[in-house]
Amino acid sequence: MATRTTPEPNLGVLQVAAPDLAVEAEADLRIPGRPGRLARYEGAIIGTMAVVVFLGVWQAVATARLVPELFLPGPTDIFKAFVILFSDINFIRRDLWVSGQEVVYGYGLAVILALPLGMLMGWYRRLSYGLDPFISFLYSSPRVALLPLMIIWLGIGMASKIAIIFLGAFFPIVINTAVGVRNLDPSLLKAARSFGASDAQIFRTIALPGSVPFILAGLRLGVGHAMVGVFVGELVAAQAGVGLMMATAGATFQTSKVFAGLIIIAGTGILLTHLIQRLERRFQAWMPSR
Amino acid sequence: MVSHDGAGADGLMTVASEKLQARNVTIHYWLERSGTPFLAVNGVTLDVSPGEFLAIVGPSGCGKTTFLNAVDGLLPISGGSLTLNGIPITKPGRDRAMVFQHASLLPWRTVLGNVVYGLELQGRLPRGEAAERALRFIELVGLQGFEDAYPLELSGGMQQRTNLARALATDPDMLLLDEPFASLDAQTREFMQLELLKIWNQTHKTALFITHDIKEAIYLADRVAVFTARPGRVKQIVPIDLPRPRELRVKRAPRFIEYEDFIWTSIEEEVRVTIRQTERMRS
Numbered sequence: 001m002a003t004r005t006t007p008e009p010n011l012g013v014l015q016v017a018a019p020d021l022a023v024e025a026e027a028d029l030r031i032p033g034r035p036g037r038l039a040r041y042e043g044a045i046i047g048t049m050a051v052v053v054f055l056g057v058w059q060a061v062a063t064a065r066l067v068p069e070l071f072l073p074g075p076t077d078i079f080k081a082f083v084i085l086f087s088d089i090n091f092i093r094r095d096l097w098v099s100g101q102e103v104v105y106g107y108g109l110a111v112i113l114a115l116p117l118g119m120l121m122g123w124y125r126r127l128s129y130g131l132d133p134f135i136s137f138l139y140s141s142p143r144v145a146l147l148p149l150m151i152i153w154l155g156i157g158m159a160s161k162i163a164i165i166f167l168g169a170f171f172p173i174v175i176n177t178a179v180g181v182r183n184l185d186p187s188l189l190k191a192a193r194s195f196g197a198s199d200a201q202i203f204r205t206i207a208l209p210g211s212v213p214f215i216l217a218g219l220r221l222g223v224g225h226a227m228v229g230v231f232v233g234e235l236v237a238a239q240a241g242v243g244l245m246m247a248t249a250g251a252t253f254q255t256s257k258v259f260a261g262l263i264i265i266a267g268t269g270i271l272l273t274h275l276i277q278r279l280e281r282r283f284q285a286w287m288p289s290r
Numbered sequence: 291m292v293s294h295d296g297a298g299a300d301g302l303m304t305v306a307s308e309k310l311q312a313r314n315v316t317i318h319y320w321l322e323r324s325g326t327p328f329l330a331v332n333g334v335t336l337d338v339s340p341g342e343f344l345a346i347v348g349p350s351g352c353g354k355t356t357f358l359n360a361v362d363g364l365l366p367i368s369g370g371s372l373t374l375n376g377i378p379i380t381k382p383g384r385d386r387a388m389v390f391q392h393a394s395l396l397p398w399r400t401v402l403g404n405v406v407y408g409l410e411l412q413g414r415l416p417r418g419e420a421a422e423r424a425l426r427f428i429e430l431v432g433l434q435g436f437e438d439a440y441p442l443e444l445s446g447g448m449q450q451r452t453n454l455a456r457a458l459a460t461d462p463d464m465l466l467l468d469e470p471f472a473s474l475d476a477q478t479r480e481f482m483q484l485e486l487l488k489i490w491n492q493t494h495k496t497a498l499f500i501t502h503d504i505k506e507a508i509y510l511a512d513r514v515a516v517f518t519a520r521p522g523r524v525k526q527i528v529p530i531d532l533p534r535p536r537e538l539r540v541k542r543a544p545r546f547i548e549y550e551d552f553i554w555t556s557i558e559e560e561v562r563v564t565i566r567q568t569e570r571m572r573s
Contacts, residue, residue: 059508103438185393187390187392188394188396190364190390190394191390191394192411193364193382194363194364194382194384194387194388194390195407195408195411195412195460196381196382196383196384196389196411196412197411201411205396205407205410205411206396209396209398210355210398212398259413283398285440286397286398286440286441286442287397287442
């Protein structure tokens with residue numbers, strides 16, 4: 001009995017000591033490695049500064065005319081070309097409108113067809129066994145290599161460009177969707193089966209939500225391919241479009257217009273990618289934030 | 291009913307009184323690489339009475355989880371008979387619910403969404419009622435206030451509470467638990483065992499609990515079935531005569547330690563066999 005009573009007062013002392021230590025630490029916060037006030041924005045700040053410095057140096061080189069404008073126009077020259085382009089109603093009505101339509105139709109069609117096909121391929125293994133050889137062949141060949149065929153079949157109008165954008169965006173979306181639907185977490189599957197889930201219920205409650213991250217990654221890859229498609233397509237043979245405008249400007253040494261076109265295409269790609277990233281963040285609210 | 295269990299005239303009496311009846315159950319797997327059948331469970335005979343808490347202990351890989359999966363109806367048996375309330379088990383049913391070793395929660399659903407999931411799949415309650423019911427069980431497992439949390443935001447212990455609530459919410463006749471606390475840290479595990487007993491006291495579901503932790507089995511169960519090494523068979527059934535409700539300090543009582551010693555002795559040889567089997571597979 002005596003041995004039982006002795007340890008208890010000791011425990012009591014320990015319990016009193018602990019809060020004291022905490023108060024002391026709070027009064028005199030000297031924890032090393034405290035994050036700075038701007039730490040949250042570090043990435044954005046450094047990124048912006050790098051761009052500003054780059055533009056500054058570029059402008060300085062251009063203003064000093066170390067290289068002729070024909071060779072390397074400065075940022076202000078490109079800005080001017082931009083203003084001229086956008087005040088030209090023909091550029092907006094013809095080139096921008098045509099390229100925009102090509103991207104919307106080509107990419108939209110790819111999404112509409114690739115999502116259901118990818119899901120079917122992920123769900124029905126035998127279907128994917130049958131289609132895999134064709135998809136691997138087309139995915140491995142550079143899609144722009146099909147342009148000559150598309151031009152023979154569809155002419156030099158919008159149709160051939162829509163087809164090439166479609167082919168570019170279609171495969172990454174199909175493949176990602178199929179992988180997403182196929183890679184179900186076996187433990188989730190087991191739980192669902194245990195509660196008597198039907199195949200349709202498993203598809204709706206596990207396969208579909210589980211594949212969303214894969215699908216969005218596929219959509220993001222598809223944007224890049226679509227941008228390549230519209231540019232190269234119009235470069236090779238077109239009647240109108242931003243790519244054609246760039247080709248014409250390049251052939252007539254209007255270098256700043258070429259740069260302006262480049263910025264339009266790259267900017268569209270960045271914008272679309274950004275939109276998809278926002279979707280990704282929305283759908284992954286369940287991921288713990290750091 | 292009698293024709294199914296194959297136990298003949300003396301089986302008739304037990305059918306009426308036993309909840310789960312396993313007679314000489316064998317389970318085979320197909321080995322995918324070699325295409326040969328593999329015997330995982332070798333003639334298990336076991337009864338679980340209504341309201342009883344039965345624990346199965348055995349060395350790892352002995353087929354105890356396989357047996358539990360067969361009771362849940364996820365795996366077909368290749369021989370013998372397996373009946374629940376006298377009806378042969380062929381597929382998962384509403385009369386059973388499993389608490390899994392890995393919490394197996396849908397990561398994109400909240401705690402409430404996950405607890406409602408079992409009811410939703412069984413589709414027997416309107417949405418609102420199912421949610422109400424789920425909330426009751428969230429409270430029972432002590433997760434009130436976390437209804438809207440996502441699984442990845444929860445600790446392992448809280449995930450397993452959700453897992454348990456999901457199973458209980460479907461109001462099964464029999465609760466199947468597959469090492470639900472194995473992946474928790476030692477202290478959380480002890481606490482969860484206590485909680486489980488409290489909940490079991492309130493619901494008094496027939497429970498079949500798989501574990502490799504001898505102490506856990508003794509602490510929780512009315513009877514402990516010891517499985518042999520692979521292919522698994524019941525080696526011995528040990529009734530645990532410790533009064534309920536059991537506090538955690540029961541684990542330090544002399545009688546508890548006697549049980550532990552006894553079961554450990556029984557299982558020791560099986561563990562040796564298992565280690566030899568594993569070494570042979572590696573070499």
